[in-house]
């Protein structure tokens with residue numbers, strides 16, 4: 851009798867584990883592959899200006915080649931960031947390579963200057 855119970859209990863635990871790990875792994879997979887780049891990019895605006903168009907001393911990001919931006923971000927994330935780096939070395943480490951590439955493409959796709967014809971148009 852004890853044997854049967856034990857056996858059943860183990861089976862039950864096994865299936866529970868199977869169900870739990872299914873959800874755990876599918877959640878991890880979706881968390882890694884889907885992110886909203888505009889939400890990630892919102893953080894950058896605090897320092898690099900709205901849409902990456904800076905008005906102060908911090909460089910603009912908008913309209914610069916994606917390859918340049920990605921190279922800079924990867925350099926910041928690396929173990930030997932460019933000399934003089936103050937914040938970006940710590941910041942870049944918080945993003946996956948995939949996210950950095952997406953951020954680079956995002957800012958590259960924004961025109962560097964707001965075109966005067968677009969400014970007057972109400973959408």
Ligand code: HEC
Pocket residue numbers: 890891893894895896897898908909911919922923934935936937938939941953954
């Ligand atoms: C807390 C302020 C701050 C935030 C937030 C921030 N940056 Fe920066 N960023 C800087 C500063 C300051 C520099 C100059 C390098 C340094 O001192 O680290 C810089 C430099 C850069 C450069 C290199 C520009 C160049 O021409 O050398 C890139 C690319 C960049 N940041 C991208 C981003 C992205 C993408 C984000 C959002 C994920 C972001 N930054 C968020 C402050 C910030």
